[in-house]
Amino acid sequence: MRAPKSRQHGENVSELTTNRLSVYLRCLTELEAQGARTVSSQSLAEQFHLNAAQIRKDLAYFGEFGVRGVGYYVRDLKRHLRQILGLDRSLRVGIIGAGNLGQALADYPGFRQEGFEIAALFDNQVGKVGQQSRSGVPIYEVNDLRKHVKRDQISIAVLAVPASAAQRVADVVVAAGIKAILNFTPGTLQVPEDVKVKGVDLTVSLESLSFFLAHGEFAEDDE
Amino acid sequence: MRAPKSRQHGENVSELTTNRLSVYLRCLTELEAQGARTVSSQSLAEQFHLNAAQIRKDLAYFGEFGVRGVGYYVRDLKRHLRQILGLDRSLRVGIIGAGNLGQALADYPGFRQEGFEIAALFDNQVGKVGQQSRSGVPIYEVNDLRKHVKRDQISIAVLAVPASAAQRVADVVVAAGIKAILNFTPGTLQVPEDVKVKGVDLTVSLESLSFFLAHGEFAEDDE
DNA sequence: TTTTGTGAACTAGTTCACAGCT
DNA sequence: AGCTGTGAACTAGTTCACAAAA
Numbered sequence: 005m006r007a008p009k010s011r012q013h014g015e016n017v018s019e020l021t022t023n024r025l026s027v028y029l030r031c032l033t034e035l036e037a038q039g040a041r042t043v044s045s046q047s048l049a050e051q052f053h054l055n056a057a058q059i060r061k062d063l064a065y066f067g068e069f070g071v072r073g074v075g076y077y078v079r080d081l082k083r084h085l086r087q088i089l090g091l092d093r094s095l096r097v098g099i100i101g102a103g104n105l106g107q108a109l110a111d112y113p114g115f116r117q118e119g120f121e122i123a124a125l126f127d128n129q130v131g132k133v134g135q136q137s138r139s140g141v142p143i144y145e146v147n148d149l150r151k152h153v154k155r156d157q158i159s160i161a162v163l164a165v166p167a168s169a170a171q172r173v174a175d176v177v178v179a180a181g182i183k184a185i186l187n188f189t190p191g192t193l194q195v196p197e198d199v200k201v202k203g204v205d206l207t208v209s210l211e212s213l214s215f216f217l218a219h220g221e222f223a224e225d226d227e
Numbered sequence: 228m229r230a231p232k233s234r235q236h237g238e239n240v241s242e243l244t245t246n247r248l249s250v251y252l253r254c255l256t257e258l259e260a261q262g263a264r265t266v267s268s269q270s271l272a273e274q275f276h277l278n279a280a281q282i283r284k285d286l287a288y289f290g291e292f293g294v295r296g297v298g299y300y301v302r303d304l305k306r307h308l309r310q311i312l313g314l315d316r317s318l319r320v321g322i323i324g325a326g327n328l329g330q331a332l333a334d335y336p337g338f339r340q341e342g343f344e345i346a347a348l349f350d351n352q353v354g355k356v357g358q359q360s361r362s363g364v365p366i367y368e369v370n371d372l373r374k375h376v377k378r379d380q381i382s383i384a385v386l387a388v389p390a391s392a393a394q395r396v397a398d399v400v401v402a403a404g405i406k407a408i409l410n411f412t413p414g415t416l417q418v419p420e421d422v423k424v425k426g427v428d429l430t431v432s433l434e435s436l437s438f439f440l441a442h443g444e445f446a447e448d449d450e
Numbered sequence: 451t452t453t454t455g456t457g458a459a460c461t462a463g464t465t466c467a468c469a470g471c472t
Numbered sequence: 473a474g475c476t477g478t479g480a481a482c483t484a485g486t487t488c489a490c491a492a493a494a
Contacts, residue, residue: 015442017438017442018462018463019435020462020463021463022434022435022438022439023431023435025434025438026428026430026431026434026435027431029434030413030414030430044474044475044476045475045476046474046475052415053415055464055465056465057464057465057466057467057477057478058463058464058465060475060476060477060478061464061465061477061478063476063477064476064477064478068476068477069476070475070476070477071471071472071475071476072470072471072472072474072475072476072477073471073472073473073474073475073476074472074474074475074476075474075475075476076476088438088441089434089437089438089441090437090438090440090441090442091434091437093441095433095437095440097433103331104330104331104334104335104361105331105332105335107327107331108326108327108328108330108331108332109328109331109429111327112327112328112429113389114390114413114429114430115429115430115433117430118430118433118434120433138327159440160433160436160437160440166336167337183439183440183443184436184437184439184440185436186429186432186433186436190253190337191253192275192276198443200436200439200440200443202432202435202436204427204429204432205249206332206335206337206338206409206427207249207253207337207338207340207341208246208249208250209409209425209427210318210320210338210341210343210383210409211245211248211249211252211312211314211341212242212245212246212249212425213383213407213408213409213423213425214312214313214314214318214383214407215240215245215248215311215312215313216245216406216407216423217313217318217382217383217406217407217423218311218312218313218316219238219240219313220406220421220423241484241485243484243485244485267452267453267454268453268454269453278486278487279453279487280455280456280486280487280488280489281485281486281487283453283454283455283456284455284456284486284487286454286455287454287455287456291454291455292454293453293454293455294453294454294493294494295452295453295454295455295492295493295494296451296452296453296454296493296494297452297453297454297494298452298453298454299454451494452493452494453492453493453494454491454492454493454494455490455491455492455493456489456490456491456492457488457489457490457491458487458488458489458490459486459487459488459489460485460486460487460488461484461485461486461487462483462484462485462486463482463483463484463485464481464482464483464484465480465481465482465483466479466480466481466482467478467479467480467481468477468478468479468480469476469477469478469479470475470476470477470478471474471475471476471477472473472474472475472476
């Protein structure tokens with residue numbers, strides 16, 4: 005039996021779970037490179053500091069991918085995970101904001117790695133439009149976003165614009181039919197229910213680290 | 228009564244909580260700019276799509292900052308939050324890896340905003356060492372990390388190096404006495420217990436969005 | 451009256467422990 | 473024997489609801 009129940013799921017799956025699925029995929033890729041053909045949830049957990057029961061639960065939710073007494077076939081499980089994560093289709097990404105960060109992200113090799121294609125950068129600064137990033141990603145006018153989303157089948161937008169423009173640009177992105185946004189601007193975006201936003205909030209991350217520094221090490225000065 | 232119990236806490240506080248504290252601080256800054264002097268947990272929750280009880284609980288853990296029947300004094304609460312988050316000390320950041328991403332982060336205005344100072348970039352490429360970023364952050368040799376951490380009082384390291392170098396560089400960072408790392412490389416770092424790592428995993432974020440696209444919208448093709 | 455601070459109730463997420471398959 | 477898949481137990485996190493303060 006191949007894929008017993010897969011899909012029509014997706015409703016209840018928490019973001020913590022999907023994040024872990026992505027992590028599992030990465031672990032399997034590493035194992036495969038090391039030449040492993042099968043792996044048990046136990047050894048996977050030990051090598052990558054995860055919990056075996058959780059791995060099994062996460063995977064079992066999408067199908068019976070394991071073989072009792074054996075474990076999981078690395079190659080097969082990788083394929084299943086890629087399918088579950090929707091990485092078997094081609095995923096094109098548009099980056100809005102061709103500033104330092106936007107261009108750096110456009111040229112970031114990590115993105116391409118797992119099969120994401122950076123299709124285009126978008127900006128409204130005349131000097132930038134028509135140019136391209138170091139690695140050759142073209143920069144288009146933000147006003148033409150809708151057109152390029154259609155033409156290049158862009159399904160994910162990365163927001164790397166100044167904070168002040170964030171919501172306005174998000175509205176444009178949503179209007180262009182994008183349903184998934186990776187948001188590098190600080191703060192929350194207001195979007196319709198059917199649009200998923202994932203925030204990468206550098207200020208929050210740094211301040212959280214600051215809290216740890218302030219409280220983690222005891223007895224620094226007063227009292 | 229000013230700061231009734233503050234600090235000696237920090238042990239039990241979850242990362243979700245510290246993240247929220249940072250968000251509250253940002254909300255208050257916005258409110259203050261709008262001229263608000265006081266704010267109730269209720270109105271704070273409504274305006275920024277948070278939960279009023281949770282705001283109160285989060286804050287009450289660190290002290291009795293509110294006034295019954297009134298709410299919180301915006302300016303006071305901001306000050307308290309900055310103190311709780313450890314933002315009242317000067318926080319210097321070193322970015323390891325002066326590639327596209329590292330340099331973009333070095334010049335990212337969002338970092339400086341809330342009082343973080345990007346003290347230096349570090350790289351081991353001869354062509355880069357001795358140069359500086361567009362906004363003037365100097366690039367030093369990674370081998371001199373320890374020296375600069377001491378000299379410039381760097382307390383937070385941002386890892387923006389290739390995945391293959393991540394663990395090796397993390398070890399160097401830890402050896403230099405850094406206790407807080409913001410990690411842009413994919414995968415987990417092995418560090419001692421007293422070092423805090425916060426990961427920004429772009430691949431995981433994108434793949435999580437991909438999952439949503441694959442499952443969020445119903446009835447796309449087969450079955 | 452308004453709004454905090456907080457125990458109690460609830461919900462979500464994780465881990466345990468074992469029956470059952472190979 | 474070895475390992476999965478999973479109900480049950482547990483832990484963490486959130487929200488409710490209300491007594492007490494201003």
